[in-house]
Amino acid sequence: MVFIKKIGRTLLRFSQKVGAMPLACVAALAGILLGAFIWTPPLYQITYRPIATESFSMQELLQVDLNHADAQGLESLPGIGSKKAQLILDYRQIHGPFKSVQDVLQVKGVTQQMLDEWGDRVCIK
Structure with missing residues (x-):
């Protein structure tokens, strides 16, 4: 005053x-x-309120879900180009969702060595 x-x-x-x-x-x-x-x-x-209420690990954010990924997401995996990505999408459309990660080996051109390279980067949700 x-x-x-x-x-x-x-x-x-x-x-x-x-x-x-x-x-x-x-x-x-x-x-x-x-x-x-x-x-x-x-x-x-001034208060800070976080926007996200759930926490995610970086590994979970970078995982590619084989049942929901689009071509671009599949192409982020080692050894997958546009042609193999389209083969995976076509197989998924014809046969339905994969039941396990190993089921992707039924797609022509996908090998066990590729699956080993992908490691934890692929999942089925």
């Missing part, structure tokens, strides 16, 4: 020296600054 009284006295002296028009500009500026100073909460009062 004492701070505001000091500002008021300073504005009064300023208006006596320079006139009313500059005083109005200074008063408006002072009001804006005081409003920002008084109504802005300190940083320690």
